[in-house]
Amino acid sequence: MKFQILGTMQMISILYQWTTVSSVVYPPSNQPYTAIHDGNFQADYILRVTSKIIATDCTTRLSTLVNGTLPGPALRFKEGQKVWIRVYNDMDEANLTIHWHGLTQRMAPFSDGTPMASQWPIPPYHHFDYEFQLQLGDAGTYFYHSHVGFQANTAYGALIVDEADGNPPYHYDDERTIAFQDVYYETDDRIEFNIQNPNNLIWPGNPKNVAVNGKSRAMNETYARPGPGCEMGVIDVAAGGVYRLRFIGATSYSQVFVAFEDHLNLVLIEVDGKYIMPHVVDHLEISSGQRYSVILFAKTQAELAGRNRFWMQFEIRSADSDDVRGYGILHYNTSAGPVDTFTLPAEKVLTLPNESYADGWLEDQLQPLKPDPSNPFIRLQEVTRRVYINVQAIDAKTMTGGDTEFYFQNGAPWYEKPEPFIPDVPKEPYLVSLYRNRTNYFPDYQRAVQGNGLDNVTKTFPAKVGEVLEIVWYLVGGSRFGDVYPHAWHAHGDHYYDCGTGLGTYDPVVNEAKLLARHGRIITRDTSNLYRPDPSTVAPEPGKVFTWRAMRVRVQNPGVWMIHCHLLLHMLMGMQTVWVFGELKDLTPLPAHLVEGYLTYGGSAYGNASYAPRVLHYWH
Numbered sequence: 001m002k003f004q005i006l007g008t009m010q011m012i013s014i015l016y017q018w019t020t021v022s023s024v025v026y027p028p029s030n031q032p033y034t035a036i037h038d039g040n041f042q043a044d045y046i047l048r049v050t051s052k053i054i055a056t057d058c059t060t061r062l063s064t065l066v067n068g069t070l071p072g073p074a075l076r077f078k079e080g081q082k083v084w085i086r087v088y089n090d091m092d093e094a095n096l097t098i099h100w101h102g103l104t105q106r107m108a109p110f111s112d113g114t115p116m117a118s119q120w121p122i123p124p125y126h127h128f129d130y131e132f133q134l135q136l137g138d139a140g141t142y143f144y145h146s147h148v149g150f151q152a153n154t155a156y157g158a159l160i161v162d163e164a165d166g167n168p169p170y171h172y173d174d175e176r177t178i179a180f181q182d183v184y185y186e187t188d189d190r191i192e193f194n195i196q197n198p199n200n201l202i203w204p205g206n207p208k209n210v211a212v213n214g215k216s217r218a219m220n221e222t223y224a225r226p227g228p229g230c231e232m233g234v235i236d237v238a239a240g241g242v243y244r245l246r247f248i249g250a251t252s253y254s255q256v257f258v259a260f261e262d263h264l265n266l267v268l269i270e271v272d273g274k275y276i277m278p279h280v281v282d283h284l285e286i287s288s289g290q291r292y293s294v295i296l297f298a299k300t301q302a303e304l305a306g307r308n309r310f311w312m313q314f315e316i317r318s319a320d321s322d323d324v325r326g327y328g329i330l331h332y333n334t335s336a337g338p339v340d341t342f343t344l345p346a347e348k349v350l351t352l353p354n355e356s357y358a359d360g361w362l363e364d365q366l367q368p369l370k371p372d373p374s375n376p377f378i379r380l381q382e383v384t385r386r387v388y389i390n391v392q393a394i395d396a397k398t399m400t401g402g403d404t405e406f407y408f409q410n411g412a413p414w415y416e417k418p419e420p421f422i423p424d425v426p427k428e429p430y431l432v433s434l435y436r437n438r439t440n441y442f443p444d445y446q447r448a449v450q451g452n453g454l455d456n457v458t459k460t461f462p463a464k465v466g467e468v469l470e471i472v473w474y475l476v477g478g479s480r481f482g483d484v485y486p487h488a489w490h491a492h493g494d495h496y497y498d499c500g501t502g503l504g505t506y507d508p509v510v511n512e513a514k515l516l517a518r519h520g521r522i523i524t525r526d527t528s529n530l531y532r533p534d535p536s537t538v539a540p541e542p543g544k545v546f547t548w549r550a551m552r553v554r555v556q557n558p559g560v561w562m563i564h565c566h567l568l569l570h571m572l573m574g575m576q577t578v579w580v581f582g583e584l585k586d587l588t589p590l591p592a593h594l595v596e597g598y599l600t601y602g603g604s605a606y607g608n609a610s611y612a613p614r615v616l617h618y619w620h
Contacts, residue, residue, distance in 0.1 A: 034594055037129055038612040043086035045075055047098065049146070049155060050090045055229030057183045057209050057216040063154040064091070064146060064188060070214035071179050071250070072144070072157030079139050079164040082619050083132040087122060095121035095148050098130065100159060101289065102142040102273045102526050104493055106133065106557055108618055109431060109590070110598045110605070112492055113147050116416045117578050118431045118560045119598065121148055126606040133619035137372065139163045140273030141246040141291040143179070148416065150188040150568050153252045154181065160246070161273075168244075169369060170269050170278070172295055175244040176235050178328075180286060180314070182207035182252040183216045195572045196415075198396070201404035204569065206320045210256055212312070212328040219325055219344060231341035233328040235312065241298040244269075249286040252568040255486065255529075257352045258314040259283035260296070260330055267295040268366075272525045274495065275369040283352055285317070285361045287488035289527035289566035298332070308332040311345060317355040319485040319532060357534045358503045358547045364514065367521040377520040378468055378497050378552040380512040386470045387453035387461065388506075390545075391487065391530065391565075391575065393478035405480065406574040407565075410454045413574025414564075430460065430578060431560045432599050435588050443580050462580045467555045470499070471563075472506045473530050475547045482540030487530045487570060489549065493561035493581065495524035499550040501531055506548040527566055558582030558589075590616070 035041075052065050066072025077083055089096040099113035111130045115121040122128045138161045145156035158177045162168075184191060184207050194202035209218040212233025237243055245266075249256065260266070264282040269275060270293035284292055312328035325348070331339050371377070394408045406413045433441040443455040443462035453461045453471075463469055475484050499522065500511055515522060530549045538546065564576035580587070597605035597614045607613030 032590060032594055032616060032618045034597070034614050034616055036612050037607065037615050041612075043084045043129065045073075045083075045085045046088070047072065047085060048088040048090050049096050051092070051094070054154075055227070056211060056214065057218050058227050058230040059185055060229070061185060062187050064094070064151040066155050066157055070154055070211075071181070072155065074158040074160065074177065075144065076160045076162065077132070077134055078162050079134050079136050081132070081134050083134065084620070085130045085132070086127055087130060088127040089122040089124055091124055093124060094151070095123060096151070097121050097147045098144050099147040099492075100130070100132070100142065100144050101490070102140070102291065103132070103134070103138065103159075103161075104495075104557060105559070106135070108132065109559060110595075110616070112559070112561070114492065114560070114562050115148055116429050117562055119429055120432065120601045120603070120606070122606060123602045126602060126608045127613070128606050129613065129615045131617070131619055134161055136164060138273070139168070140270055140275070141177075141248065141293055142273055143248045143250060143291070145250065149192045150252065150572065152250075152568060153184065153188060156181070156250045158246070158248055169275055170244070170295065171242065172244040173241045175246060176237070177213070177246045177248065178233075178235060179213055179248040179250045180254075180256045180258075181211040181214065181250045182254050183209040183211050183218075184252070191569075192572055195569055198404060206316055206318055206324055207252070207254060209324055209326050210251065210254060210314055210316065212314075215328075215341070217326065217342065217344060232344075234331050234339055234341060235328065236331050236333055237296070237298045238333050239298055239301045239304060243296045243298060245294050245296050246270075247284060247286055247292045247294070249288050249290040249527075251288045253288065254316040254318060254324075255285060255287045255488070256314050257283060257285050257317055258312065259350050259352055260312050261310040261349050263296060263299075263310060263330065265297070269293050269295060271366060271523055272495070272527060274524055276523055277367040277369055279362070279366060281362070285356060287486075287527065287529050287566070288568075289488050289490040301334070304332060304334065308334045309339070311349045313348075313350045313352065315352050319535075356531065358501060358531045360501050360529065360531055363500060364518065366523050367518070368523050372524075375494075375524075375554060377522050378554065379520070380508055382468050383470045383552065384468045385449070385463075386472060386508070388472045388474060389453065389577065390474045390476045392476040392543075393480070393483060393573075395478075395480040405478065407570055408574065409577050410452055412454060412456060412459050414459055414576040414578060415574055429560075430458075430580065431587065434584060435592070435595055436599055439584070442584055460578045460580045463555045465555055465558060465582050465586055469553050469555060470508070471496075471551045471553070473549045473551075474505070474545045475530050475532060477541045477544040477546060479542050482542040482544065484532045484540070484546050485570075486532045487565040487575065488527055488567055489530055489563060490527040490566040491551070491553075491561070491563045493557055493559060493579075494553055495526050496551040496553040497522050498525045498528050499552055501529070501547065501549045503533060503547055505545050506550060511550065555581050558586035560587070
């Protein structure tokens, strides 16, 4: 089924065919083995991560970069492709991992890039080889980023998966990628220290601006001066063309609202790596971790009437009061000469919507293009266990004596670096502990069931293969001020069915009626918003449940998977959960001699200048 989208002003009129797609699971063609990746080994891509002073937004900053650029290089694959990516940590002191955001690392157990969950981080001056097996149905927009500290603020890049046959279901002439990134002037280390300071939390607030593909030009007059890094991002198009714009929310804190001047009929076709039925929108609302594709119809030469540029306006929507507005340029290649990327508009160009609250954005309107027969929509009666998770800012004075807050999920925060005031957290990655037969770190399922999903000893949420979970996130008023903030919850591992949001507490029967009214045509996602209520109508109240977000997932891929807020500031404050899918035998199917190099920090699976790594081959 392929759609030809015809024109800018035409509404989409399509005979909807509710057809199925094949879903193939690729077993390894050979038994897993290890191999020395010496000089004869050739990776498909090589990423080198360094610390470097860069200029952006008319100022300079020491930043973490991939291959020396901002963003890092775009990676492109095809469905069904087997891939090796070598990642070098060329930093002097910092650890590193890379996470492949939105892709399920099926049976590549140490390659999800989550430090202290699925793997040890890559030590300084070491490298690590990540293995992929992309599958049919993976075609879409993703990105990669560091998963250590605040490094993902700049250490990221686009990751695109094309159809195996080269034929996407929508027609377009060309495509452009637009990545949004928050611009902070403080360094990663300073922000991380300030946000995790047990004595005095220093909140960095909204960024100074939002960069478009690494380019940033602030509205703030203090920084509006010529110099390096003082340029707006440019999206080049040709008159009369049809373009797929791939938007990536690589922000650290912001939800970005964006629209194009005089180009308001955008056709939304993809959400978080999955195609959807075409839906006309006039703007996008992109939270950290989310991805969208839209079709943009470029104006014809006659429609341009001699004009060659239009504004892309974006604005931050957040619970902080100092919201930010910025601009990029939609540029038509109709004449020679340089593009003025310095001069900002004299006045506001567009009026974008206000912040979306508990009713969300397009919550009940999006439908998948085709269902997945291997993972059909989960009906309420199929749910075998419901887990309620209270997300709450906790005054930490009782733990540290300092003036600070942390985020708790059902009474427990989680950090990649264990802190003194949470001594129960293991000092090594959970998956490593399980392979090292440290059974005291394997979660107790019954203890978790009695603890509303959380095993409070291992600080994990266990589930058995075959379970069907409904996970309900509750936004709870903070213990000190009753404050609530929006959060972008991202799930590693499988995509989940996004089953809605609302005010107050969750009513499964009422919500199921709403889902059935949509005939079960519910999209799957990997990043969804837990919205806050409209503060003009709801007063803060400590301990009160304000809003909810529901997800449903079939537990079918064993592994140690994170579900966490993708706002880096909130992650650093403890807003992360670790899920252990499967019994011990499911999680440790490989014999010890194949994985021993992954079980120690800087082990033999992590190469350096003095030795080549011994690497597990699962798919190759």
